[in-house]
Amino acid sequence: MATTETLTAERILATTEEVLRRHGAAKATVVDVARALGVSHASVYRHFRTKAALREAVTKRWLDRTSDALSGVVDAEGPAEDRLRRWLAGLFEAKQHKAGDDPELFATYTVLVGEASEVVDEHIADLTGQLAVIVRQGSEGGEFVPCDPDVTARALFEATARYHDPAYAPDWSRAGVEDAFTSLLDLLVRGLRP
Amino acid sequence: MATTETLTAERILATTEEVLRRHGAAKATVVDVARALGVSHASVYRHFRTKAALREAVTKRWLDRTSDALSGVVDAEGPAEDRLRRWLAGLFEAKQHKAGDDPELFATYTVLVGEASEVVDEHIADLTGQLAVIVRQGSEGGEFVPCDPDVTARALFEATARYHDPAYAPDWSRAGVEDAFTSLLDLLVRGLRP
Structure with a gap:
């Protein structure tokens, strides 16, 4: 070829x-x-x-696809609460698609992700960084309680792990998953209101 | 012998x-x-x-040790918020001990738990049931927002998965884990206040 x-x-x-x-x-x-x-x-x-460098780069590219799509939500107009919900729902939806639309490729990347701890750490730092921007804006604008945006972003990310950590992928298509996710979002968003 | x-x-x-x-x-x-x-x-x-029945029973006994200890917190005196924090912290602490004090046995039970999905489902139903009692009492007493206690209990349990799901056990001894857990608890408890 x-x-x-x-x-x-x-x-x-x-x-x-x-x-x-x-x-x-x-x-x-x-x-x-x-x-x-x-x-x-x-x-x-x-x-x-090296082969390892190539595998890391392709893993980063796969992960970046999600964070790049979400960065648009961070920069959008509108109330912080709205963007926070859209961002977390967007992350869940992106993961659902990755896992559901091409399960073999998802399984393959899950293996690669397990090998590339630095790339994953950067990816998580990138995602929680995006969350922190929304939290900071909400906090400064009086929509959210005063808080340390980085700490709160981390807590939000951890609290929603079930809906983005690949370990839970088999659950993402079960009946009632959307309702459970919405209940969790409601609880988290209420926790941020002053 | x-x-x-x-x-x-x-x-x-x-x-x-x-x-x-x-x-x-x-x-x-x-x-x-x-x-x-x-x-x-x-x-x-x-x-x-059968051998399978014996393995299931010993797995149930291992899981029940945690839920039995926690049921004391549900029935204790005092504000629901207090009990909710103690219950979630107690679950995390029990898991930390199980994973940290006897890692080989923990690994063994992690295998058994993976085989015994019915036992695990019952265990999770038991735990979220305990949480729901605290939430209901808090809600009825005006300490928490009016809510469906079962749905909220499920959201709380999911939100804290990082601190009780064995998949995350390697994280339970890392530096800063207690602070991160407390931040998450704070966020969740604020979400329940009216």
Whole structure:
């Protein structure tokens, strides 16, 4: 599959995701990725120095898709409470889609996520950072109680773990899950009102 | 190890726990249990009809230890908010002890719990039932907002999953975990105040 397109990091990562989808996390190799791109594996290594670096980068790309989508909610207009609800519901929905629409790829990424603790820590810091911006704005605007936004963001993130931690993915499609999620949101949002 | 003590279900279960501690969930057999008790395996089967029944019973006994201890908090005197905090903190503390004091046995029971979904469902129903009693009393006494106690109990239980679900056990000894837990409790309790 020779190609005349420039070999960019993004092309390599998109192809890596395809290879992972096909072969699974255990079997996918850099040679498979190079072959699918019609290039030598040395060309791939020019962009990602090791197989581990490539796996980390593709994992980060997968996680960033969620945080990038949510950052739009942080920057939107409107009351902080509204945005907080939309943000938490958006995270849950994104996870539901990732788990439900392509379960094999989700399982593969769950393996990769387990290997990439630094990437995951950054991802969680990114997400709780977004939450903290909403909490700070709500707090400063008098919509929420005065609080340490980082601490509160962390508590909100932990409190909703059932709806974003992949360990709970099998529960995300059970009957009544949306109602339970809404009850939890109501409780959390009430806890922030002055 | 012949013995003249009467062979009760409780003695069998206590010995089963010892055998599990020694051999692990994969290797422990009914014959091991019978041998440790100095009785025939037929005597054990008279109390527990199958190996699966014995494993379920010992798992239930392990889980009940936590719920029995917590039921004292439900029935105690004092404001519902106080009891709610003590109950949730008590659950976290009990889990921390189970995981930290005897990690091998905890790992063994984590395997057994994974096999015994009915026992686990009953255990969770038991725990959320206890929480619902506190919430109902608080709600009826005007300390908490009017709410459906079962729904709210479920939300509280889910919100604190990070502090009782064995999947998170590795986090229970990390620095700052107590502070994070307290922040979460504060947020949840504020959400219940009228």
